Amino acid sequence: MSLPTSTNPPFPILAAFFAERVGDHRSIPAAVILGQSGRTTTNAVEGLPVASLGATSSLRTLALAGIALALFATPTSLPAQPSQPQVIAISGGKLLTVSHGTIENGVLVIADGKIAAVGEAGKVKIPSGATVVDAKGMTVYPGLIDPESNFGLTEISADQMTNDLVERSDEIMPHMHVYDAFHSETELIPVARLNGITNAVVAPAGEDTISGQDIFIQLYGKDRDQMIMGRDIALAMNFGAEQRRRGSGGRGGGAAGRPEYPSTRMGLITQLRQAFLDVQDYQAHRDAGAKKDDKTFKRDLKMEALIPYLKGERPVVIGVYEGYDVETIMALAQEFHLKVILNHVTHTQEVLDKIAAYHVPVIVGSIYDFPRADQRFDAVYTLPAELARRGVKVAISSADAGGPVSSHSARNLPYAAGFAVAYGLPYDDALKAITLNVAEMFGFGDRLGSLDVGKIANVVVANGDPLDVRTDVKQVYIQGVPIPMENRQTRLRDEYSK
Amino acid sequence: MHIFDPLPSGWRAALRLAAVGILSLAGSIAAAQASSTPADLVIKNATVMTASHGTIQNGSVWVHAGKIAGVGATVDAPPSAAVVDASGMWLTPGIIDPHSHSALDSDINEATSPVTPSMHMIDAFDNRSADLYRALAGGVTTELLLHGSANMIGGQAVVIKNKFGLDRDAMLFPNAPGSIKFASGENPKRVYGSRDQLPSTRMGNFEVMRTAFEDAKHYMAERDAYNAKVAKGDKDAVPPKRDLKLEALADVLRGKLYVQIHCYRADEFLTEEAIAREYGYKVRAFHHALEMYKVADKIAADQTAIATFSDWWGFKDESRDAIPWNAVISMRKGVKVALKSDSDDHIRRLNQEAGKMVHYGGATEDEAIRMVTLNPAWIIGVDDHTGSIDVGKDADLVLWNHDPLSTYARAQKVYIDGDLFFDVSLPGLGTTHFNGVMHDSGGFGSDDEIEAEDGQ
Numbered sequence: 001m002s003l004p005t006s007t008n009p010p011f012p013i014l015a016a017f018f019a020e021r022v023g024d025h026r027s028i029p030a031a032v033i034l035g036q037s038g039r040t041t042t043n044a045v046e047g048l049p050v051a052s053l054g055a056t057s058s059l060r061t062l063a064l065a066g067i068a069l070a071l072f073a074t075p076t077s078l079p080a081q082p083s084q085p086q087v088i089a090i091s092g093g094k095l096l097t098v099s100h101g102t103i104e105n106g107v108l109v110i111a112d113g114k115i116a117a118v119g120e121a122g123k124v125k126i127p128s129g130a131t132v133v134d135a136k137g138m139t140v141y142p143g144l145i146d147p148e149s150n151f152g153l154t155e156i157s158a159d160q161m162t163n164d165l166v167e168r169s170d171e172i173m174p175h176m177h178v179y180d181a182f183h184s185e186t187e188l189i190p191v192a193r194l195n196g197i198t199n200a201v202v203a204p205a206g207e208d209t210i211s212g213q214d215i216f217i218q219l220y221g222k223d224r225d226q227m228i229m230g231r232d233i234a235l236a237m238n239f240g241a242e243q244r245r246r247g248s249g250g251r252g253g254g255a256a257g258r259p260e261y262p263s264t265r266m267g268l269i270t271q272l273r274q275a276f277l278d279v280q281d282y283q284a285h286r287d288a289g290a291k292k293d294d295k296t297f298k299r300d301l302k303m304e305a306l307i308p309y310l311k312g313e314r315p316v317v318i319g320v321y322e323g324y325d326v327e328t329i330m331a332l333a334q335e336f337h338l339k340v341i342l343n344h345v346t347h348t349q350e351v352l353d354k355i356a357a358y359h360v361p362v363i364v365g366s367i368y369d370f371p372r373a374d375q376r377f378d379a380v381y382t383l384p385a386e387l388a389r390r391g392v393k394v395a396i397s398s399a400d401a402g403g404p405v406s407s408h409s410a411r412n413l414p415y416a417a418g419f420a421v422a423y424g425l426p427y428d429d430a431l432k433a434i435t436l437n438v439a440e441m442f443g444f445g446d447r448l449g450s451l452d453v454g455k456i457a458n459v460v461v462a463n464g465d466p467l468d469v470r471t472d473v474k475q476v477y478i479q480g481v482p483i484p485m486e487n488r489q490t491r492l493r494d495e496y497s498k
Numbered sequence: 499m500h501i502f503d504p505l506p507s508g509w510r511a512a513l514r515l516a517a518v519g520i521l522s523l524a525g526s527i528a529a530a531q532a533s534s535t536p537a538d539l540v541i542k543n544a545t546v547m548t549a550s551h552g553t554i555q556n557g558s559v560w561v562h563a564g565k566i567a568g569v570g571a572t573v574d575a576p577p578s579a580a581v582v583d584a585s586g587m588w589l590t591p592g593i594i595d596p597h598s599h600s601a602l603d604s605d606i607n608e609a610t611s612p613v614t615p616s617m618h619m620i621d622a623f624d625n626r627s628a629d630l631y632r633a634l635a636g637g638v639t640t641e642l643l644l645h646g647s648a649n650m651i652g653g654q655a656v657v658i659k660n661k662f663g664l665d666r667d668a669m670l671f672p673n674a675p676g677s678i679k680f681a682s683g684e685n686p687k688r689v690y691g692s693r694d695q696l697p698s699t700r701m702g703n704f705e706v707m708r709t710a711f712e713d714a715k716h717y718m719a720e721r722d723a724y725n726a727k728v729a730k731g732d733k734d735a736v737p738p739k740r741d742l743k744l745e746a747l748a749d750v751l752r753g754k755l756y757v758q759i760h761c762y763r764a765d766e767f768l769t770e771e772a773i774a775r776e777y778g779y780k781v782r783a784f785h786h787a788l789e790m791y792k793v794a795d796k797i798a799a800d801q802t803a804i805a806t807f808s809d810w811w812g813f814k815d816e817s818r819d820a821i822p823w824n825a826v827i828s829m830r831k832g833v834k835v836a837l838k839s840d841s842d843d844h845i846r847r848l849n850q851e852a853g854k855m856v857h858y859g860g861a862t863e864d865e866a867i868r869m870v871t872l873n874p875a876w877i878i879g880v881d882d883h884t885g886s887i888d889v890g891k892d893a894d895l896v897l898w899n900h901d902p903l904s905t906y907a908r909a910q911k912v913y914i915d916g917d918l919f920f921d922v923s924l925p926g927l928g929t930t931h932f933n934g935v936m937h938d939s940g941g942f943g944s945d946d947e948i949e950a951e952d953g954q
Binding site: 155156157158159187188191368370371372373374376377378400401406408409411412415418419421422423467468469470471472489490492493496497 | 628631632635636684791792809810811812813814815818819820821822823827841842843846847850853854856857900903904905906907908926927928935936937938
């Protein structure tokens with residue numbers, strides 16, 4: 001940070017202290033990683049003191065690495081995976097484990113991109129050769145997971161050529177795969193990453209009743225294949241006013257022109273029910289054909305796409321805002337035994353008990369949606385608390401108020417969770433709502449979402465409470481790799497702060 | 499402050515302001531009678547963030563007859579004063595939004611001509627809008643309601659005090675100076691370009707402005723010539739026809755209106771300042787101003803402020819280079835910086851937007867709180883009446899349950915002119931003056947959203 005700061009004092013320079021303890025010259029120079037392109041990068045970023053207990057790295061090395069970073073950083077530079085397994089010990093911080101409480105003075109060891117140990121200082125052995133990161137005064141927590149984003153599907157919202165948000169030509173488009181459009185080099189990802197977002201569900205926009213299939217990503221990697229952790233992980237469904245084809249054009253209307261079927265909620269539901277019946281019929285014919293070894297059977301991609309969801313094998317995320325719409329669409333979902341995750345639900349205050357009785361997880365977003373006129377101002381702010389109080393597993397998304405998701409503001413995800421705390425959600429539930437709960441909803445609970453041994457080392461180090469707007473994230477690790485804490489915006493900042 | 503213009507060219511503004519003054523006086527008397535506002539009120543044991551002279555731990559504020567009568571560790575209030583014990587709470591000046599389109603029922607842009615300076619936003623102001631209520635619950639006590647950015651020269655703003663529940667005229671900020679909205683960049687060129695009209699480029703944008711000012715100069719010259727004839731005793735002199743549009747532009751050239759310019763790009767700030775110099779007016783503030791960090795040292799010299807977003811970016815091409823450090827970098831280079839909402843959503847938590855400035859650039863607590871109180875008050879031109887906790891100023895105050903710069907703060911009580919307008923502990927809405935039906939204005943209340951629809 002090149003600007004003077006009174007409330008975020010710079011880290012004490014501890015590297016020299018560590019340098020004095022260097023004795024073992026055998027292990028890897030962990031503070032300096034040589035990228036594939038030959039560029040030198042470093043994990044000593046923004047003044048975060050990093051030193052290797054077992055290497056010759058020192059203050060001087062760090063300084064050189066810092067200079068190298070400044071010289072060679074370009075918008076496209078991405079550090080490659082370390083050529084050798086890197087062992088990092090984050091020591092002395094307050095660990096918010098999410099799964100098993102808070103450790104005030106903790107140590108977290110990362111090895112092979114995974115969490116190798118987590119516990120109280122003194123009780124966790126720091127492996128020799130580990131790069132020790134002094135996190136005294138810092139808060140350490142699992143990377144945040146955004147349950148609904150459009151990362152890689154948009155760049156400049158108003159520039160239609162940069163948008164691949166949703167295929168609106170038909171209402172039922174399960175064969176639209178987000179991975180076919182996902183632009184992994186989008187600038188939205190490094191922007192969000194710097195605030196500690198390490199993973200996200202990427203979903204198509206909500207104008208179709210079935211708008212496609214989601215991917216699950218990590219917000220770091222050298223290409224698309226490194227970043228996509230799961231394809232077709234969930235079906236994106238929607239129900240309400242926005243999907244009607246009223247001929248009004250623009251948002252929630254399909255193409256401009258005269259109304260087309262389905263132009264009402266009756267039409268939407270009937271069309272969906274018919275589609276699900278068609279899939280069952282298709283599947284029966286396909287299976288029968290397969291038995292007879294019928295080579296002439298013509299595959300239908302739309303039908304094929306829906307089969308796993310009608311079998312209940314994967315979750316269906318249903319975007320729905322109004323209470324009465326929830327009741328309608330849940331009746332259909334139950335008829336076909338869909339495995340449901342409810343999404344949005346911002347105007348369902350009158351059916352919260354019913355939602356709890358469905359025993360399905362719920363994504364609340366946007367917590368900033370406007371209440372109805374004459375409703376109390378906090379009718380939406382209090383929803384996560386009200387749902388959690390009823391035993392519902394809650395996630396919170398970064399969705400913007402009053403409009404479609406725009407992941408330009410995904411970096412504000414932790415503040416939405418913090419706002420839910422302000423309006424009654426217990427703190428631990430709020431942190432879960434943007435970490436472990438999301439991971440569990442989408443089938444990544446064994447790999448992500450908490451500081452537990454064996455999980456992928458997506459870890460954030462910040463100078464305070466992760467849910468507070470004033471907190472500055474100092475270092476993000478994804479798969480154990482210390483991410484360069486820079487993006488196009490920091491480069492502009494640095495260029496013009498001189 | 500605005501001086502009433504006795505000249506004919508200012509007749510409309512003068513009449514309007516005079517009428518507002520009378521009506522709002524009547525309104526406040528009615529309100530004072532209707533509510534049980536005590537003559538003296540003391541809020542004690544609060545962490546008082548004054549916005550002008552630091553934070554006072556365990557401080558007290560004495561309110562007398564709607565004004566701040568004392569502030570400090572102790573105050574000399576009479577024993578009869580009502581007392582609010584604010585132990586464990588924070589007190590700030592009322593939050594001020596210098597860029598809102600709330601409560602205008604989507605009558606934000608008269609997007610039928612790129613020059614519409616005789617539009618007055620007060621004519622669209624809907625004082626029953628739910629947006630006002632929600633902003634009040636977020637601690638917002640004063641708003642500048644602006645014309646949109648479809649036009650290079652838009653309409654004249656209205657300044658309100660958020661006395662939700664009172665009648666329209668009782669909500670107008672008494673004697674607030676007039677402001678006019680200008681725009682630049684993508685919105686005007688898109689709105690008119692999409693209709694194959696001038697302007698469809700930035701060249702066209704600025705030429706439309708210059709032409710308008712040439713028209714206004716000619717109009718003023720004709721009026722001056724007429725006045726000269728009258729002064730010489732020419733009884734046959736015929737007054738030139740009054741033209742509302744040109745009179746409004748003349749008021750800009752006479753410096754009678756604060757010029758508030760929607761502007762994103764660094765090059766356009768420089769062009770706008772050059773045109774202002776050429777025609778002899780001052781730019782009060784650039785709004786949005788997302789690239790100010792690139793030329794802040796130059797603009798600081800012009801004493802033009804900015805009203806900017808905390809961290810919006812990437813929603814349109816001219817916001818591509820937006821960075822969340824813009825506010826603090828610009829401030830450090832000498833520009834007066836306010837944060838604003840341009841949104842019926844963000845207006846509800848401008849305190850958090852200020853808190854983000856601690857994160858993005860290390861603003862001090864004082865600097866951060868000023869960005870949503872005293873600095874926006876200056877942009878609107880009401881900083882001698884509100885925006886800080888100082889003796890003599892209007893008692894526009896918000897009591898918070900947590901540090902207002904944190905994510906966790908909720909407004910507990912909101913006072914305007916010493917009168918309680920919102921109390922979160924009350925059942926129902928928490929309002930004290932509101933009865934009847936609230937209006938849902940719909941939409942997001944943003945320049946860019948509205949015009950994105952208008953322009954297509």
